[in-house]
Structure formats: structure tokens, C-alpha cells
Amino acid sequence: MPQALLTILSERLVRLLKCRESKSEVPVESGEYMVEDLLLIALGSVCESRSIPENSDKETFIAVNGRVYYDKKERVKVDGDVRITLFEVGAGG
Amino acid sequence: MRVVYSVHGKILHVDLSSNKVWIEKYGDDLLSRYAGSRGIEAKLYWDLVPPDAHPFSEKNVFFVGSGTFTATPMPSSGRTTVAFKSPATGMYFKASVGGSFGLKLKHNGYDLIVVRGKAEKPVYIYVENDYVDILPAERYWGLDVRTTHIELLRKHGYESETLLIGPAGEKLVKFASVNCSVYNVAARGGGGAVLGSKLVKGIVVGKGERSIALYNPKRFLELAMKAVYNIMNDEALIATAKFGTASATMGLDKTSTLPVYNFRKSYWEHAYRNAGEYYVEAGYLVGRVGCAQCIVSCHRHTKTAKYGGVDTVGPEYETSNALGGNLGNPDTDALIKMNDLANIYGMDTISLGGVLGWFLETYEKGYLKNVAEELGTEPTWGNVEALLRLIEKIARREGVGDLLAEGTAVACEKVDPETCKWALQARGLEHSRVETRIARAYALAFALNPRGPDHLHTETFAEFGFSEAAKKLIKRLTGSEENAGVGKDTGRPEIVVWHEDIYAVTDSLGLCAFIDTAGYAVDEFMLAELFEAATGIEMSAEKLMRCGERIVTLERIIQVREGRTRKDDTLPWRILNEPITTREGVTYKLSKEWFDVMLNKYFTLRKWDTKTGVPLPEKLRELGLDFTVQEALKHLSA
Numbered sequence: 001m002p003q004a005l006l007t008i009l010s011e012r013l014v015r016l017l018k019c020r021e022s023k024s025e026v027p028v029e030s031g032e033y034m035v036e037d038l039l040l041i042a043l044g045s046v047c048e049s050r051s052i053p054e055n056s057d058k059e060t061f062i063a064v065n066g067r068v069y070y071d072k073k074e075r076v077k078v079d080g081d082v083r084i085t086l087f088e089v090g091a092g093g
Numbered sequence: 094m095r096v097v098y099s100v101h102g103k104i105l106h107v108d109l110s111s112n113k114v115w116i117e118k119y120g121d122d123l124l125s126r127y128a129g130s131r132g133i134e135a136k137l138y139w140d141l142v143p144p145d146a147h148p149f150s151e152k153n154v155f156f157v158g159s160g161t162f163t164a165t166p167m168p169s170s171g172r173t174t175v176a177f178k179s180p181a182t183g184m185y186f187k188a189s190v191g192g193s194f195g196l197k198l199k200h201n202g203y204d205l206i207v208v209r210g211k212a213e214k215p216v217y218i219y220v221e222n223d224y225v226d227i228l229p230a231e232r233y234w235g236l237d238v239r240t241t242h243i244e245l246l247r248k249h250g251y252e253s254e255t256l257l258i259g260p261a262g263e264k265l266v267k268f269a270s271v272n273c274s275v276y277n278v279a280a281r282g283g284g285g286a287v288l289g290s291k292l293v294k295g296i297v298v299g300k301g302e303r304s305i306a307l308y309n310p311k312r313f314l315e316l317a318m319k320a321v322y323n324i325m326n327d328e329a330l331i332a333t334a335k336f337g338t339a340s341a342t343m344g345l346d347k348t349s350t351l352p353v354y355n356f357r358k359s360y361w362e363h364a365y366r367n368a369g370e371y372y373v374e375a376g377y378l379v380g381r382v383g384c385a386q387c388i389v390s391c392h393r394h395t396k397t398a399k400y401g402g403v404d405t406v407g408p409e410y411e412t413s414n415a416l417g418g419n420l421g422n423p424d425t426d427a428l429i430k431m432n433d434l435a436n437i438y439g440m441d442t443i444s445l446g447g448v449l450g451w452f453l454e455t456y457e458k459g460y461l462k463n464v465a466e467e468l469g470t471e472p473t474w475g476n477v478e479a480l481l482r483l484i485e486k487i488a489r490r491e492g493v494g495d496l497l498a499e500g501t502a503v504a505c506e507k508v509d510p511e512t513c514k515w516a517l518q519a520r521g522l523e524h525s526r527v528e529t530r531i532a533r534a535y536a537l538a539f540a541l542n543p544r545g546p547d548h549l550h551t552e553t554f555a556e557f558g559f560s561e562a563a564k565k566l567i568k569r570l571t572g573s574e575e576n577a578g579v580g581k582d583t584g585r586p587e588i589v590v591w592h593e594d595i596y597a598v599t600d601s602l603g604l605c606a607f608i609d610t611a612g613y614a615v616d617e618f619m620l621a622e623l624f625e626a627a628t629g630i631e632m633s634a635e636k637l638m639r640c641g642e643r644i645v646t647l648e649r650i651i652q653v654r655e656g657r658t659r660k661d662d663t664l665p666w667r668i669l670n671e672p673i674t675t676r677e678g679v680t681y682k683l684s685k686e687w688f689d690v691m692l693n694k695y696f697t698l699r700k701w702d703t704k705t706g707v708p709l710p711e712k713l714r715e716l717g718l719d720f721t722v723q724e725a726l727k728h729l730s731a
Contacts, residue, residue: 068365089344
């Protein structure tokens with residue numbers, strides 16, 4: 001079964017979502033998912049909170065397999081391991 | 094002139110035409126007026142470079158200087174400044190570069206080096222304490238920057254440091270760079286070509302045994318430690334440390350200010366492939382690299398096994414976008430390779446991306462069709478095979494590379510003036526990587542910048558309001574936090590003036606601009622206290638910002654003397670004439686009328702003539718720039 005490989009690059013998000021680790025792996029069945037559903041599955045394996053609070057939502061980015069999705073209702077196909085990365089807006093110059 | 098602290102008070106002059114070397118001493122008079130290297134270089138430029146000097150003639154002068162705080166305990170103080178007449182813009186040009194060249198220069202007992210004249214054969218300049226020599230460089234001529242650096246360190250010792258040009262500089266590529274410690278690049282404006290025209294491969298500074306004295310070391314150390322604390326707690330600098338400058342990518346993409354496909358779009362579905370976070374996630378990042386005296390370490394040590402294997406430093410944000418989304422290139426491995434090629438050949442990645450973007454669009458629109466045969470592949474968006482070949486050809490001026498090596502402004506005129514409509518340049522310099530139709534403080538700053546439409550003179554990053562500190566700064570400058578955010582016009586002239594002034598001071602002190610114009614760990618109040626403790630020269634925040642204003646005004650009058658007028662305060666044709674639509678469907682357009690309003694307000698704030706953009710005589714006198722008044726009067730009456 002494919003694995004959902006979650007990486008949270010922001011320590012603040014790790015704290016906010018009450019995650020035990022900033023990385024996790026969880027099995028996920030092949031098929032088509034909305035980004036928010038994939039995130040729910042991935043966060044569920046390691047974090048107490050399964051959704052990003054609304055006031056942090058604007059500054060948070062979700063990347064799936066190397067592409068950032070702004071619309072969490074967008075659908076992605078899972079037919080192998082899927083990399084999910086959470087990070088916050090960077091302010092590098 | 095009295096004894097100076099924090100600097101050596103010594104300028105090393107090297108005249109390649111007469112083979113002579115001498116030392117000029119200066120004191121607190123120059124330091125108190127210009128704060129340090131960038132300002133002093135501008136003053137020396139005024140004195141030494143005649144307005145009619147061709148950039149490649151022996152009349153042109155290359156200046157390199159270390160900052161006032163360099164070699165002190167102040168964090169982020171290892172920057173080096175350079176100045177020269179640019180072959181790209183035909184005018185005064187300055188740049189700031191990281192690495193540790195400036196630190197080593199100071200360790201050898203000098204604050205600045207002035208390279209004059211022209212050598213008869215390839216040479217390099219060697220400096221070690223009191224020993225200065227002009228040495229033959231034929232064996233290094235033609236070698237890339239990395240190889241030359243390694244060979245020279247092998248010869249002069251591994252504690253030496255280099256400032257070098259690559260093959261592109263030797264071939265007079267108009268956007269050839271000057272590289273310090275290989276990967277720290279004074280990239281813009283063609284400084285590498287200026288040194289190439291003088292047949293100078295570079296400057297090597299030895300280990301050095303000189304130290305500087307601080308006026309009040311205890312107080313300076315207290316303040317420097319406060320700066321360390323502030324840097325370590327600044328959210329923008331934390332992000333920069335973790336993910337590098339390319340951590341800006343997604344913020345710009347989200348606000349639709351990320352220029353892609355030669356500024357035809359301002360957001361991109363593959364933007365993440367050019368983001369610092371992706372370099373970490375996908376395993377390209379193997380380490381962080383810092384400049385001398387830096388605790389942020391924003392440079393990236395990256396590796397890829399593809400494209401023959403690359404082990405390098407970078408790419409920065411600007412490079413990631415210029416050679417990534419700008420060219421429709423989502424291949425991160427190729428991007429790392431392209432960045433490395435630009436570094437070792439010694440080329441500015443922003444201008445390189447600009448000229449390649451123009452070329453791809455020109456080819457797409459039916460011009461230069463024979464180039465496909467020359468490259469062995471179609472030069473289309475995202476075709477990295479073609480792009481890699483083009484980079485090699487530009488560096489060596491082979492085939493179509495000879496045309497592109499001239500830069501976008503010249504190349505478009507040669508092919509067909511119609512193609513200049515998508516040449517993203519103004520005043521001869523390719524536009525930096527932010528969508529100025531939407532980020533309006535950047536638009537005004539880019540139009541006024543003596544370099545051209547570029548970010549490293551007036552980084553108005555606060556405009557985005559990405560952090561709380563940025564919003565607070567916008568409130569301080571414009572009266573309301575509401576003015577933070579893109580697509581807004583209110584307070585833009587005020588934002589630009591403050592950023593120009595503090596940037597000039599920051600450069601002169603040898604500090605990294607990230608600590609006060611991208612992150613906000615220090616401000617002018619703290620810098621003034623540091624300056625006083627370092628030099629013993631009485632200083633206030635107001636007086637220090639006045640130094641910044643003096644530098645900005647002097648740079649303006651230098652360019653007025655070289656022919657700059659208000660008509661030059663503009664942006665590329667596409668930016669001024671074509672609208673841009675955001676991801677959400679909102680359309681933005683700049684206009685001449687918008688510019689007129691903004692420029693008038695800016696000139697009024699500066700006390701420069703609104704009709705001509707020439708600084709007014711009373712302002713010049715107020716700033717102690719009396720020696721420029723006659724020049725101003727000449728242009729005001731004209």
C-alpha cells in the first residue's frame with residue numbers, strides 16, 4: 001500500500017497542531033483524494049489536531065508531491081507514495 | 094583629520110598602467126560624512142572617473158571596500174562593496190557582496206582598494222599586509238572561478254581570500270560578475286567585464302595580521318550582543334536561516350508577485366520547485382553556508398547527482414526564479430546546474446535569466462529560427478538542454494551567445510526594436526524578480542535605482558507585510574499598518590526614501606541588508622549607537638540617516654553628470670504597457686500618470702527638482718555636497 005509521507009517544516013505548526021513528531025509515514029489507499037482529506041489522514045497519524053486553525057490557514061502552505069495547492073478541495077491522484085509537506089510563509093529576502 | 098577607530102583609514106591605490114602602488118590616508122572627516130565604504134567609494138568615483146570615461150577604458154576605476162563594522166564583533170558585518178562604471182548601464186554602479194574578502198582586506202590593513210588604469214597582460218593583484226604586488230595571471234586566464242580560486246589558495250595559502258572574474262568577465266560579457274570566495278557574487282552591472290577589460294583576473298588578499306581598534310569596545314560588544322539576540326529572534330531571519338532566500342518564493346507566488354515566463358504571468362503551478370522549502374524537502378540541501386561574521390547563514394550548500402553531478406552553493410531566490418519559473422523550468426536539478434555554471438563562468442544570474450527569457454519569447458514569436466540548428470534542439474520554455482547550451486555559449490561568446498552576452502537592451506535592438514517590448518530591462522539592466530505592477534514600492538524604487546530596475550539598492554520587502562515587524566515598520570513610515578500589502582499606492586514614496594537611506598548606510602557599514610530591510614533585527618537608532626561606540630564619532634539616528642541621504646544624493650548627481658535625466662526614471666516597456674492579472678483574477682496596470690504622481694512626491698520629499706530629477710543646490714549644500722553644486726546648476730538651467 002502507498003505511504004503518505006508527512007513533513008512539517010515549521011516548528012510553530014508542530015506546536016500548534018500538537019504533533020508528536022515533525023515527520024510521519026502512514027499507509028494510504030490508492031485513489032483520488034481532495035488535498036484536505038489527504039492532510040487529514042497524514043496529520044491523524046501524528047498530531048492531536050487534524051486541521052489548521054483558520055487564523056493560521058492564510059500563512060500555511062500545503063505541498064503534495066512537490067506542488068503547492070492553494071485550494072484544499074483540489075483533487076490529487078495517489079498511485080504510489082505521496083509526499084505531503086506543510087510550511088509557513090517564508091520571509092527570506 | 095584625527096586618528097580613526099574601527100577602520101584603518103587607509104586606501105590602497107593600484108595603477109595598472111604605470112605599475113605603481115600607493116596608500117592614501119583618510120580620517121574621521123570622510124567617515125563621519127559617508128559612514129563607510131559605499132559612500133567613500135561614491136566620493137572617490139566623483140573625483141576619479143570622468144563622466145565621458147568608457148566603461149572599458151583605462152579611465153574607468155574599480156573600487157572595492159570593506160565596511161566600517163567589518164572585522165568587529167558585530168554580526169552580519171562581513172559585506173564588501175564594489176563600484177565602477179557599468180558597461181551595461183554606462184553609468185556609476187555599486188554592489189555589495191558577501192563572503193569574507195572584506196574581512197581579509199581589513200586584516201591586511203586596508204579599508205579600500207582602488208584599481209586604476211589597464212594592464213598590458215593578464216595580471217592579478219596580491220596584497221599581504223605591507224606587501225602589494227601586481228603578478229602575472231596568464232596561467233589563470235580562461236580558467237573558471239572555482240578552479241582559479243583553488244589554484245590561487247594553493248599558491249598563497251588557504252587562509253587567503255579571492256575576488257575573481259571568470260571566463261565571462263574575460264570575454265567582456267556585459268553582465269559578468271565579480272565573485273568573492275567563488276560563490277558570493279557582486280553580480281550585477283558587469284563589474285567582471287570592467288576587471289576583464291583591465292586584464293585583471295582578480296585580487297588575492299593574504300591571511301593578514303592587522304587588527305582594528307574600537308573606540309568603546311565594551312559598549313560596542315554590549316550592542317553587538319543585543320543584535321545577535323535580535324537576529325536569533327527575528328521571524329524573517331529564522332526563515333532565511335532555515336530555508337534560504339528562496340523561502341520568499343511561495344509568499345510571492347501566493348500574492349501573485351512571482352514573475353514567470355518573462356513577466357507574462359505572476360504566479361505558477363510549479364513555483365514550489367523553486368522554493369527553499371522544496372530544496373530541504375526533496376533532499377537537495379546538504380548544509381548551510383554563512384558569510385564572514387554571519388549567524389544567519391542563508392546560503393545553501395546543495396547537491397544533485399544529475400547533470401553530471403553538481404556540488405555547489407545556491408540557488409538564491411532571485412536565481413531560482415530567474416532561471417526557474419522565468420524560463421518555464423520546473424527541473425530543480427537543472428536549476429542547480431545552471432546556477433553553478435553561472436557562478437563558475439562568472440555571470441549575473443538575474444541578467445542571464447532576463448536575457449534568456451527575452452530570447453525564448455523572441456524565438457517563440459518567430460525570430461532567430463536558425464538558433465535551433467546551432468543548439469541541436471528547439472529553444473522552447475523549460476527545455477533545459479537548450480538553456481544549458483545557451484549559458485555555455487554566452488560565457489564564451491560563441492554563436493548566438495555573442496549576441497546574448499551584450500545583454501537584453503542591446504540584443505533586442507540588434508534583432509528588431511519590436512522585440513524590445515518584451516526585453517525586461519530599463520537603463521540597460523535586467524529587471525529583478527518581483528512583479529512591480531503589483532508591488533508598488535518596488536516599482537517606484539526600481540525606477541529610481543541608480544543600478545536599474547533592481548532590488549539590491551532599496552529592498553522594500555516590508556511592503557508585503559509578511560511579518561508583524563514588517564507591518565510595524567510600514568506603520569512607522571506611512572502612519573498605518575493598512576498600507577502594508579501589495580497593490581497599494583499610499584505611502585510608497587516615503588517607504589522608498591527610508592529604505593534607500595538605510596540601505597546606503599547598511600552597505601557602508603559592511604552589514605547585510607537582511608538584518609534591517611528583510612528582517613528587522615536592527616534599526617537606525619541601534620546602528621547610530623554602534624557607530625559611535627565603534628568610531629568615537631558622535632552620531633544620532635537622524636545624523637546617520639542623513640549620511641544615507643548624502644550617499645543617495647551624491648549617487649544621483651554622479652549619474653546626472655553622466656547624462657541621467659528624469660526620463661530615465663522608468664521601468665521596462667512590458668511593465669508600463671501591459672496589464673497583469675493575479676491568480677484571483679484581479680488586473681493591475683501601471684501608467685505614466687501613476688509614475689508622474691509618485692515621482693513628483695518622491696522628488697519633493699528629497700528636495701530634488703521635480704522637472705528634471707536633479708538635486709537642488711540648497712539640498713546639496715545642506716548635505717555638504719557643495720562640490721557638486723556647479724554640476725547641478727548646469728543641468729537645472731539646461
